[in-house]
Amino acid sequence: MAATAADVGFARPRQAAVTLVTFVVVAVLVAATAALAYRWYFRTEIPEGVTSLLGISVVALYLNTTSLGSVAVGDNPALLAPESVFFNLVSLGVAAVMAPVGRYVGDRLAVDVFALSGAKQLEGELSGVVRAVGRFTAVTLPAADAIADMDTYDPVSPEKKAELAETTLLFPRKLSTEELRDRLVARLKEEYGVGYVDIDLDADGTVEYFAVGSRAAGLGPTLAPGSVAIAVAADPPNTATVGDTVQLWRDEPEPKRVATGELRGVADDAVTVALDESDAERLTDEEGYRLVTLPAEPHADREFASLLRNADETMASVTVEAGSDLEGSTVGEVGAVVAAIRPEGGSVQPIPRRAYALGAGDLVYLVGRPDAIRRIEAAAAAGAGAVPTDGGTEPGRSADEETDDEETDRPDDADRAQRS
Structure with missing residues (x-):
């Protein structure tokens, strides 16, 4: 610029316009550079206030430097003259307004460049050009x-x-x-x-x-219905470990078995035991107990529940409403594993045949991914959309195998399934 910022004012319109445009360019470039560097280092968008502060700071630094330079060479500019103060305020305001523009440009440029360079994770919207050529x-x-x-x-x-x-x-x-x-x-x-x-x-x-x-944590999700976990003062065997089946005995006035449960934790003389609610009511805080470890027994139901908690699949129950799209569909057409069905007014039928037709009021117990169960719940509601299916075949089985199953379904097969 021909004149310093200290000498420029709106009395010289051309010089004032050139100076303000220069400030705009500088503020935008600084904000864009900061946004690009921030995105590259932190993989997220720079806060808007930071870029505004940078844009204002670079203009303020220039104004102060030129003013002090004029004072140093003896020009003694009228720094506090109304015209100079007003021009400086306008310059800072222009920088504050244009800095967000630089922030937006720099961030979009960073997202597109990083995307084309092979980045796997971004936080920001890609431009249409990059989406097309990427x-x-x-x-x-x-x-x-x-x-x-x-x-x-x-x-x-x-x-x-x-x-x-x-x-x-x-x-x-x-x-x-x-x-x-x-x-x-x-x-x-x-x-x-x-x-x-x-x-x-x-x-x-x-x-x-x-x-x-989130994954379930703590004891609560691991307890079966009708059971509780309680901490008691007891003397557990040295070899007892979590998961052992134990008996709680009271010594006085005479040895007596109080309850049977599963050992869940030991901390000094405090023992946490999972047991039935009715057995827990017989325990008191005033007495100590002795624990007797019983021989190990397989608990297939607990093992299944433990595996299911760590899998993507989950369990849910769905009631088939009258007039829903699920009414009249067969078990084989449902896009999830049907573990059991409780017909309205009837007894539970475990592992029903694939040809079983669902009726209104049936309570269906399902095992499947959450998205599949969500669609089945929607189909079971009256006035819902089409029934989600898995193509009529179970995972890993061909259509020919399923057809053979349907042809060989006999009443004695159903009876054996109900007894299993």
């Missing part, structure tokens, strides 16, 4: 308030949802929809520590539904 599928998660909780699992924390919100994950373009979903679920579990994921995706990676849940 050899990947970008999956952008919804906002925090659009992330749902899974009914059958503990909810995740709001902080975890905020961490997931609007994050863009990149995957190879040639993946099928199912492969894309599986990879996305695996990455969310590994990189974000999410226990369970229920998500629906379009072929282009658009998220239609997204819900998360």
